[in-house]
Structures are given as C-alpha cells and as structure tokens.
Amino acid sequence: MPRATKWRNGLVAAVMLAGASPAAIAQTATLPAVFPAPTAMTLGEGEMSLGRSAVLIAAPGTDPATVALVRSILNRAGVSDITTASRLPASLDRPTIVLGPDSAVPVRDALTRSGASADDQAEGYTLATVVSGNGGLITLAGHDADGLFHAAQTLRQLVARPRIPALVIRDHPAMPIRGTIEGFYGKPWTTEDRTRHLDFLGRMKANTYVYSPKDDPYARDKWREPYPAATLSALGTLVATARANHVDFVYAISPGPSICFSDPADERTLLRKFDALRGIGVRSFYVALDDIEYQKWNCDADKAAFGPSGAQAAGIAQSKLLNAVQADLARRDPAARPLIMVPTEYYDAKESPYKAALRANLDPRIVVQWTGTDVVPPAISVPDAKVATKAFGRKTLLWDNYPVNDYASSAGRLLLAPYAKREAGLSTELTGILSNPMNQEAPSRVAVTGVLAFGWNDKGYDADRTWHFAARDLAGNDARATAALLELFDTQHLAPTFGSQPWQEQAPRLKALLDHVREALAGGDAAERRAAINELTRKADAIADAPDTIRAGVVDPGFAEQARPWLDAMQLWGRSLRLTAAGLDAADRGNGAATRYFGDARRIAAQAAAVQSIPGAVRFDGPIKIADGVLDRFIADAPGLIAVRAKP
Known part of the structure; x- marks a missing residue:
C-alpha cells in the first residue's frame, strides 16, 4: 500500500475513534x-x-x-x-x-x-x-x-x-492604474504575443496596457506619417481584445526627437494621429518624451518662442504641447482618462530646473511617469515616492523597469526573479505601476505577475508565494512542470541594475546547496560527505531534466519557444553538474575514473557557455547565462575539492 494511502487511512481511523466521520x-x-x-x-x-x-x-x-x-x-x-x-x-x-x-x-x-x-x-x-x-x-x-x-x-x-x-x-485594488507598458528597445512583440498578454492581464485583474514599442517607426521616427491601413486594422483588433479583458489600451507616441513644440502644424499632426487611433476604438493616450536630447531645439521657432535651449525651457515647451493635447482630449470626451506623459528626466526625483518647469506649467490632470531612484532602481521606498510627488507636483505613475532586458548588463538573461524590494505602502504615494517587460512576452509574465499583484494589494503582497503562483499558472497547475519552472527561475534570479550591484542575487537556492556541498566536503565527515554528494546528484538531475519537463508541461507553448536557448543551455549545464557529481562520488570512493568525469563535465560546460540567444530576439545578442557565477564556478572548482586518485 502506498505510504500516502497508509497515512490517510490511519488518520481516518484515528478520527473515527474520536467520533468523527470520513x-x-x-x-x-x-x-x-x-x-x-x-x-x-x-x-x-x-x-x-x-x-x-x-x-x-x-x-x-x-x-x-x-x-x-x-x-x-x-x-x-x-x-x-x-x-x-x-x-x-x-x-x-x-x-x-x-x-x-x-x-x-x-x-x-x-x-x-x-x-x-x-x-x-x-x-x-x-x-x-x-x-x-x-x-x-x-x-x-x-x-x-x-x-x-x-x-x-x-x-x-x-x-x-x-x-x-x-x-x-x-x-478592490489599492492602485488605480496597474499593467504593463510595451516600452522596450529591440524587437517588438507580435500581434499574437500582445493578444496573449492582454488575456493574461485580464486574468490578473490588471487594467492598463500601454502600446509604446520603441521600434514602431510610426510612433517615433515617422510619427507624423499615418499608419498603413493593415497596421491600423491589427491595432484595432488588439484594442477590442483589451476591451474584452477590461484593460484600457493606451496609445503612446514619441515625437520628441523631431517635434517643433511651437509649431501649430506639428500640434495638429499629433492630434490628427490620435484621431486615427480613435477610429479603431482607442480612448486613452500618452506622449513619451524620454530618451531625447533636451539641451537643443529641433527648430529655430522654438528658440524664438521659449528662448535659448536648456532644461527649464524644455520643461516649459513640453508643458505647452501637453496641455494643448489634454485640453483636446477633455473637449472631445469629458469622461476620458487624463493624458499620460513620461518626462525627459524620468529616472530620479532630484530637484532641477526641468522638474520645476513641469511642476509650475503642466496641467495638474496630466499623469507623470517616473522610474524610481534610477533607470533600473534596486529598491523603491515610500519616502522615495514622497520625494517624487514633491518634485513633480503630483503623485506619479511608476514605470518600473523590471523585468525589461534591453540594456547591456541584462544581455544573455531572462529576468525571472520575484518582484521584490518595493515597499508596502507605496499605494499611498503612487497612482499606479506599469511594468516594462522583456522582449520575450511569455517569460515576462513571471515578474509581471508580481508587479500586478503588488499594484492590486501592496500591503498584502507576498513575493515568494506570488512567484510560485506564476509558475503554477504557466504550468496549468501541473506539479512536475511547476517544480521544473522553479528550477529555471532560480537559474535566472539575478536582476541587474545600472549600477555595479544587482538588486536580486543569482541562483539563491542552487547557491545554498552548492555551499552546503563545499562545507560538507571541507568538514571531513565521511557520512556527511556522502549525503551531500547524493543531494548534489539529485539537484543535477533536476536541472538536467527540467527543460524537457517544461517543454512538455507549460500551458503556453510560446514560453518554451521564447525561452528555447535558455532551456538548451540549462540542460547542458545540468548534465555538466551531473558529471561533476559523478566525479566527486568517484573521487570519494578512490576511483580513478573521477578524472574522466571531471574532464567530460568541463567539456559540456564549455558547450553550455557557448549557447547563443536567438538572433534578433533581443537588443543585445550574445551567450546565454545560466546561474553564472554560481554553477560555472562550482563545476570549475570541483576537481580541487577532493583528492583524485590516479588510475593504477
């Protein structure tokens, strides 16, 4: 009889003796x-x-x-x-x-x-x-x-x-605005990606999706030109999908690199662009003024209208344009959601002439986005948000650059750590949170699930439990696939920032086990050493087997495809760790075959380290990283942790 059945039957018998029924x-x-x-x-x-x-x-x-x-x-x-x-x-x-x-x-x-x-x-x-x-x-x-x-x-x-x-x-939600902004550089999502993402947002009780891919030419470089009919039709289908999921589809335009703020023709062109989007059902709009040069004008007319170029003059010029857009939105639909903008200084809350100009001139109805204390901040506290409220003259909408992976220090990584180090109580100082996801839509849901759960109930948010829920959701509640996904997540736990230190450490579960193995080998106790090597073997099997379990078990096949090189590399690293464990076991038993095992482990580790990202799928192509600094280091160090007897 299986152990679980024996346990349950014993419990039933005990409860019946106490007078209760099965x-x-x-x-x-x-x-x-x-x-x-x-x-x-x-x-x-x-x-x-x-x-x-x-x-x-x-x-x-x-x-x-x-x-x-x-x-x-x-x-x-x-x-x-x-x-x-x-x-x-x-x-x-x-x-x-x-x-x-x-x-x-x-x-x-x-x-x-x-x-x-x-x-x-x-x-x-x-x-x-x-x-x-x-x-x-x-x-x-x-x-x-x-x-x-x-x-x-x-x-x-x-x-x-x-x-x-x-x-x-x-x-009910703690924050009025909760969702994602497709605002990354590199290959935009496909229509199928966006459709699946909007369905996901609906399931997670989000209410906002901002369409703002940096590589959409008609929203940035060619913002003055109308969309081709086919593209406009595809966007209309997405708007309908968003509406069915009770998600507000927000269209964002990025005219900053070329707009003449004082030119009435440019203002009319922008409003005409919004009119075309209204024709497909869009009711909410956004003007992005991030990542532009604001120390020089794009036209001589702006110098005549606002004076010499500079941060303060840019704030005044931007406010004039944005106020006109907000007035037009309110005139057309008094119930419309207010305009959202992201300022040129979006990445801190330090007082500056630019922020002072926005605070003094920008229509108070307009929502201002802010990315925290840095472009990719390691943490955000309630006091941080209070400073931003003061700097911008209103509660801000947090643009959280997690799990976006379009910057150099994120190359080769999926960012799959839980959403953490955002302080409970931020709902009192923010109008909401929008996550900037990865180029890979389905893997992005791991972290975005946390962002949305935090935005819904920041005071009741549990990062680890929500992280586990994200795995179960991707696995359709299948226990084996959930466990395999958590193995993958751990190898992609490092979350880089723009600074020297990551805001989440790499592979904490794996590192704890490998540290335990090192300590057991160093301790000199034979029984403890054997137990640790056996535990290492089980972990190696779990890592090596996880990719096939994930490929067969995830509900959305898009996850397996978008994570394909990471799954390929993980499988190789798992096999290398399995050979490493075999080498330690052989060495512990005085078997000269340990040398061959360690050599094979190094060879497969080199193959694993050479796996490349899918060309063009991310902004920075390159080698895939799996628990780097943890797994690779242990495999390299292992031959020196225990004496290897030479073959007779």
Whole structure:
C-alpha cells in the first residue's frame, strides 16, 4: 500500500475513534490561495462541490460577456447542465450562482442571504459562498462592470480546487492604474504575443496596457506619417481584445526627437494621429518624451518662442504641447482618462530646473511617469515616492523597469526573479505601476505577475508565494512542470541594475546547496560527505531534466519557444553538474575514473557557455547565462575539492 494511502487511512481511523466521520474530514474547509491577494477574505464553515448541474442568475444590467465568461468557467469545472433563473429559489438543492451589479435586487438578496456586504470601491467586488445541504450559493457582486469581471477571475481560481469553501471575499485594488507598458528597445512583440498578454492581464485583474514599442517607426521616427491601413486594422483588433479583458489600451507616441513644440502644424499632426487611433476604438493616450536630447531645439521657432535651449525651457515647451493635447482630449470626451506623459528626466526625483518647469506649467490632470531612484532602481521606498510627488507636483505613475532586458548588463538573461524590494505602502504615494517587460512576452509574465499583484494589494503582497503562483499558472497547475519552472527561475534570479550591484542575487537556492556541498566536503565527515554528494546528484538531475519537463508541461507553448536557448543551455549545464557529481562520488570512493568525469563535465560546460540567444530576439545578442557565477564556478572548482586518485 502506498505510504500516502497508509497515512490517510490511519488518520481516518484515528478520527473515527474520536467520533468523527470520513465525510467530515473531506468537508473541512481551508482558506484558498487567491492571486492577487484579496483585500479581505474570511473563511466560513463547510465546502461545496459544483457537480454537473447548477442554476445561474444574471441580474439585470450584467455585462453579457461576463455572463458568458462565468458560464465557460463553470463548464471547464465540469458543470454541464446550467439552468437560468431570475430570482433566488427558496431552497438550494444544487449550486446557485448569482452575478451582477451590487445594486441589482437579486444580487442584494444573495448578499443578504450570505451575510455579506458589497465592496463600494472602484473596480471592487464581493464574492460570497454559502454551503447548504447538497447545494450552495455563490454570489458575484460587482461595484462596477470591471469589479464584476474581477470577481469572475477570482471564481476561476476557486473552481480549480476540488471543493469550494464557504467564504466571503471583499476586494478592490489599492492602485488605480496597474499593467504593463510595451516600452522596450529591440524587437517588438507580435500581434499574437500582445493578444496573449492582454488575456493574461485580464486574468490578473490588471487594467492598463500601454502600446509604446520603441521600434514602431510610426510612433517615433515617422510619427507624423499615418499608419498603413493593415497596421491600423491589427491595432484595432488588439484594442477590442483589451476591451474584452477590461484593460484600457493606451496609445503612446514619441515625437520628441523631431517635434517643433511651437509649431501649430506639428500640434495638429499629433492630434490628427490620435484621431486615427480613435477610429479603431482607442480612448486613452500618452506622449513619451524620454530618451531625447533636451539641451537643443529641433527648430529655430522654438528658440524664438521659449528662448535659448536648456532644461527649464524644455520643461516649459513640453508643458505647452501637453496641455494643448489634454485640453483636446477633455473637449472631445469629458469622461476620458487624463493624458499620460513620461518626462525627459524620468529616472530620479532630484530637484532641477526641468522638474520645476513641469511642476509650475503642466496641467495638474496630466499623469507623470517616473522610474524610481534610477533607470533600473534596486529598491523603491515610500519616502522615495514622497520625494517624487514633491518634485513633480503630483503623485506619479511608476514605470518600473523590471523585468525589461534591453540594456547591456541584462544581455544573455531572462529576468525571472520575484518582484521584490518595493515597499508596502507605496499605494499611498503612487497612482499606479506599469511594468516594462522583456522582449520575450511569455517569460515576462513571471515578474509581471508580481508587479500586478503588488499594484492590486501592496500591503498584502507576498513575493515568494506570488512567484510560485506564476509558475503554477504557466504550468496549468501541473506539479512536475511547476517544480521544473522553479528550477529555471532560480537559474535566472539575478536582476541587474545600472549600477555595479544587482538588486536580486543569482541562483539563491542552487547557491545554498552548492555551499552546503563545499562545507560538507571541507568538514571531513565521511557520512556527511556522502549525503551531500547524493543531494548534489539529485539537484543535477533536476536541472538536467527540467527543460524537457517544461517543454512538455507549460500551458503556453510560446514560453518554451521564447525561452528555447535558455532551456538548451540549462540542460547542458545540468548534465555538466551531473558529471561533476559523478566525479566527486568517484573521487570519494578512490576511483580513478573521477578524472574522466571531471574532464567530460568541463567539456559540456564549455558547450553550455557557448549557447547563443536567438538572433534578433533581443537588443543585445550574445551567450546565454545560466546561474553564472554560481554553477560555472562550482563545476570549475570541483576537481580541487577532493583528492583524485590516479588510475593504477
């Protein structure tokens, strides 16, 4: 009999002796893990099984697309027979799901029966479940259409469990703006990448995607030229996908390298460009003025209008243009979201003539982005954000340059460490967070999941648990694939900055094991030495086997393809470590074959170090790095850690 079965049978016997039944054990409720972490979640008594049949009550005013989403969630959970009704039945003989605005009568009745109250914040929702005999009541109450959509995403996570516990979740986001900005240099995402990413943002309760690829010529170098019809049509499809996921598609233009700020013709051209985007459904806009030269004018007219070039004059000129754009947006649609801009000085909060000019002249409605204390900051604290609020004259929108990998010190890396070292409480000083992801869309989701979870609930955010959730999500909850992904993540844990020290260390789990092996070998105890070498062998097997498990197990095949060279290199490094472990084992046993094992390990390590990135996939091509400074060093040092007996 398997050990787990023996354990469970023993537990059942012990509980029955105490007077409880096996059924009582099965229905013991446990608090589920929901990501992003809800604002408040309270566990009740009992659990319910959805079964094959359920009643669905969609209150008047419910978005039909959200009703369809809930139906699909129930279908995937095995509910094949869904009966519709207009009001709550007197008795609940099967699961009954009520959804709609929290102001609708059926929803209010369901909340009352559940002993729950509505969450009254923007994008807020209440999800309440009550167990009743063979049935139960599940209520999804949205304070607005976005909130109801978010409630459905929480339901999607709950039904992944075998049984749903009785609970009440009252939830809303801490930050108004949460999402990503496709703002990296190098190869832009494909339409398929963006479509999958927008679906991911919807699942993670994000609400913003900024289209700002630096290599889109019609948004930067050719910003004055209209988009070709085919490109505009493709963007329109993305706008519709974003809307279906309750994500605001924000179009960004980067006219800074060539615009004449005082020229009415350039202003009209920019507004005309926005008009074309309105025609495909875009309602939110952004002007990027980063990474430009602001110490010289692009035209003589600006010198006449604003005086000699310089930081202060640039701030005044930029404010004039941006204020005109904001006024036009408000005139066309008083309910439109305010214009977003990224300033030329975006990377610190030090007082300067440029920031003073923006603070004094920029329309207070305009949202200003800020990347923190550096372009890629090692940490961001609440006091840092307070200084930025003072410098820009408003709470800023954080442009977090993680996990973007378009700069030289990130070459050869996927940045897969958890999102960390951002202080809880930042929601009090920021209007939101946008993550700048990698050129590789699917691998970016590992870190972006953390960014979005932090933006939703910074005070309840747990970096490691969210990191593990990201692995499970990519693996479709498959345990083996999740474990394999975490092995990969550990080898890509280093997070560089623009300084000399990374803001996240490299391969901490692997380093801890290799340090333990070194210590065991140095200690001189034979039993400890044997145990450590055996542990090293198991770790080597896990690293070598992980790539094939990932390729077969990830839900999105795009992950395996975009991470292909890293998986190839990881497999080789795992084989090299396996041979290294065999060499240590042979040396420990006095076997002269250790020399051959170590030699083969060095040969395969050289092959691993020579694996190159996919040409053109990233801004800086080059060799792939896997736990560099940790794994390679151990393999190089291993032959000297234990005496190798010469062959007789």
